[in-house]
Each structure stands twice: as structure tokens, then as C-alpha cells.
Amino acid sequence: MKTKKNDLPTSGPRYKSVTAMLExxxxxxxxxxxxxxxxxxxxxxxxxxxxxxxxxxxxxxIAERIGCPQRRISNLEGSVDxxxxxxxxxxxxxxxxxxxxxxxxxxxxxxxxVNAHAAGIRI
Numbered sequence: 001m002k003t004k005k006n007d008l009p010t011s012g013p014r015y016k017s018v019t020a021m022l023e024x025x026x027x028x029x030x031x032x033x034x035x036x037x038x039x040x041x042x043x044x045x046x047x048x049x050x051x052x053x054x055x056x057x058x059x060x061x062i063a064e065r066i067g068c069p070q071r072r073i074s075n076l077e078g079s080v081d082x083x084x085x086x087x088x089x090x091x092x093x094x095x096x097x098x099x100x101x102x103x104x105x106x107x108x109x110x111x112x113x114v115n116a117h118a119a120g121i122r123i
Contacts, residue, residue, distance in 0.1 A: 048076070066095050086102075
């Protein structure tokens with residue numbers, strides 16, 4: 001017998017965001033603020049983890065491709081952006097077969113951003 005989505009038990013309430021969940025659970029404001037700060041400091045780390053999972057690779061496989069212990073990859077994925085070196089980012093990206101681009105300077109205007117993206121696609 002085929003199970004329908006509606007037949008499955010729910011795992012609990014659903015929330016629109018982590019913030020909404022924390023507020024609903026009456027988590028103290030100082031803890032919520034700390035979580036928000038941490039979330040803002042791991043954008044690059046989060047993207048690296050996504051690159052690995054999209055490539056279907058384990059931490060051990062990334063470590064083997066880079067030539068380092070698996071523990072180093074675990075530490076990297078558990079770190080915050082400011083602790084990463086450019087070399088680590090480039091090694092990780094290369095090991096996943098991905099690309100990275102880094103912009104330094106004032107934010108681009110929308111037209112400039114679209115042109116830069118289009119130029120990147122042509123490469």
C-alpha cells in the first residue's frame with residue numbers, strides 16, 4: 001500500500017524561520033541574538049558545505065583530494081568565515097570541482113553586477 005504525504009505523522013510545529021522557532025520556544029533574547037550573530041559569520045563556511053554535498057563528496061573524500069587529514073575538513077566546516085584563509089577556500093572549491101569569485105571594493109551597481117555575472121558565465 002502506497003503511503004500518501006498526508007498520512008505521515010508530523011514531526012512537530014513548522015516555523016517560517018529559526019528566529020520564529022526560537023521565539024515560540026521562549027528562548028531568551030541574548031541567546032537568540034547570539035545565534036543571529038553566528039549565522040551572519042558562517043556564510044562562506046555554509047557555502048563550502050553545500051558545495052561538498054552537491055558534489056556528493058564526504059569530508060574524507062575532500063580531505064584526500066586536498067591532501068590533508070579529514071579532521072581539518074571537519075574543523076573548517078565547523079569554523080566561522082573569519083577563520084578561513086583564501087588558500088583553504090580555493091583548495092576546497094577546487095576539490096569540489098566548483099568555482100569561486102571574490103569581489104573587493106565598493107558593491108557593484110545592478111548593471112555592473114549583471115555584466116560581471118554574464119562575463120563569468122562565458123568562462
